[in-house]
Amino acid sequence: MATRASLSPVDIHDLELQQFLEEVHSFEFWFEAVEGYLSGLTWGHRPDTPEAVLDELERDRLITVLCNYCVGETAALEGASGLISIAPNRLSKVFLATQVADEGRHLEVFLHRLRDLGVKDPEAEVERRASPSLVLFKRRLLELVAGKDWEAAIFAQNVILEALEFAVFHSHGQTADPITREVLAGVVKDERRHIGFGENEIGRRLASAPHIRARIGQVKKELDHLVLDTLADTIKQIGMPRDEQERLGRAYLESVERLGFV
Amino acid sequence: MTMESLDGDPRAEAPETLDGPPRQRFILDDTGFDEVPKKYRRFYRKWRGPSDKLAPNEVLCPVCKVVIRSTRELRPGDRVYCMPCMSRLIVVRNDAGTLEARVAY
DSSP states (O other), X not given: OOOGGGOOOSSGGGXXXXXXXXXXXXXXXXXXXXXXXXXXXXXXXXXXXXXXOOXXXXXXXXXXXXXXXXXXXXXXXXXXXXXXXXXXXXXXXXXXXHHHHHHHHHHHHHHHHHHHXXXXXXXXXXXXXXXXXXXXXXXXXXXXXXXXXXXXXHIIIIIIXXXXXXXXXXXXXXXXOHHHHXXXXXXXHXXXXXXXXXXXXXXXXXXXXXXXXXXXXXXXXXHHHHHHHHHHHHHHHHTOOHHHHHHHHHHHHHHHHHTTOO | OEEEOOOOOOSOOOHHHHHSOOOOEEEOXXXXXXXXXXXXXXXXXXXXXXXXXXXXXXXXXXXXXXXXEOSXXXXXXXXXXXXXXXXXXXXXXXXXXXXXXXXXX
């Protein structure tokens, strides 16, 4: 096993693969990474960032969008924590532990943002405004986790769901009010790790056990329309222009296409 | 980023480079990228979108869209790591003649 003290390369790209994986899947790496972009923030944003004046329609739409972000984050929080027990090795277990911490933080900052916007009972509001497609996606994901189906659950959570969130949060951050923008920027930085873990884990699995491709393809087929329906709902609420909608759809599909699914 | 001449790097290099001219070497500075521990930050920078012109020692991660930087000029066959998304990538020359990174699972 590589020790952290040995990692002082002239070029990081000289590391052996196992050294690299030991490093990036460690809690120590996670802690030093998030410290870089979360220290000094309160509830995911700088304490002195001014609150924008939103009209009633803008506020209502933002509340709906944030409620659905909470559904997605709750799905990932429950999914990632359930996956730890069936993860095939130590590195995956430790990584998922860091992901659980990330997802818990995301849920917390989005709920806090809802309170900032005047929502008195954010969790009740999340239930009331949750997109049926996303709720169904969450239920199906947790069934895969409960069924101890490692590949299908990681594909659903860290490839499909995380790819959707990464694309939507990044895009929403371009037009959001200053506080929401800062909250989303921090979340997107966490999501990079989650999508990378998912794509690489599934890619390695497909390379070593090609027979699982058909099963994962079935999961994709089953969940795709739920993701795309959710994407359409969110885009409508955010009020994105048509070309941005198309770009987001392509961004979502890129990761599954790299894994050979069309 | 500063370019300088360095010799004697023992790492294995891609076949194309063995017969090619010596590689340019680069000293990397911190560009403010804050998503990895401090000691690794100089190896990455934010991507500024499709108009962002990449240097000879840079390649874009297709998974998370961060620019990966190396201390040496990159050539096809090189292996690079994207720490922000924990991917291993191989540098290839695409149909347009430019370098791009492909995920190596």
